[in-house]
Amino acid sequence: MRVHRWTLAAAGIYNILWGAYAALDPQWLFRVAGMPPDNHPQIFMTLGMVLGVYGLLYLEAARRPEHGFPIAAVGLLGKVLGPAGWLYLYATGEWPLASGVILLTNDLIWWVPFAWYLRDAWPHWRATL
Template sequence: MNLHRTTLRLAAVYNVLWGTWVVLFPNHFFELVGMAALNHPMVWQGMGMVIGVYGLGYWWASYDAMRHWPIVAVGFLGKIFGPLGFVFNYLQDIVPFEFSYTLITNDFIWWIPFFMILKQVHTKQRWRLTDTQKN
């Protein structure tokens, strides 16, 4: 199994598990880090659902990362913009520092592997879409 396939499958499994955890136990993360529970846990559960769906996309992309690079690119952008959103809100004192713990496993550890996949796509095919993706 190649490195890209392994990376995307690990990301898929992680995202599905994390999403399931957040949907089924929306207050658990907040209890773990000592934050107050949300007034509207369904918002957090919605985030869990989105993260879980990303996991399905990563699994499908794992079959051919060069062909399904747009899924990887969307995931990579989310892993960049999520931490930027945290910093923006943290600096405005909207969200406590403890919330940053989610960034470690949800975002930071995936930066290099996802970047390497996208770098290879750029090097090998210059962001070309396959014929089936053009339609």
């Protein structure tokens, strides 16, 4: 579980920092992707807040990895559904390809470590039921 502690702690710190940055500069993605500024930056700020709160949960899972299965399962689900939503926005022409930069660090790099953790944590968590 040691490597999983580090992974979950890294995910927690990353999410807290990303969430804080999104709250402080909610137009960053639009600038980076060459999109017009968002008319409602509060929505992106709220996304940042939610991801920051996920970070707190990931830190708790890192503290007690044998009990973190539900937290990481919900996290991985979000990391799969987020790209699915982005694919829809891209396919319909709502967002440009460059906006996909958000998927790299928020979602895709976490798929393998979270799936690996879930595989290893399942027997520990199941035994607590």
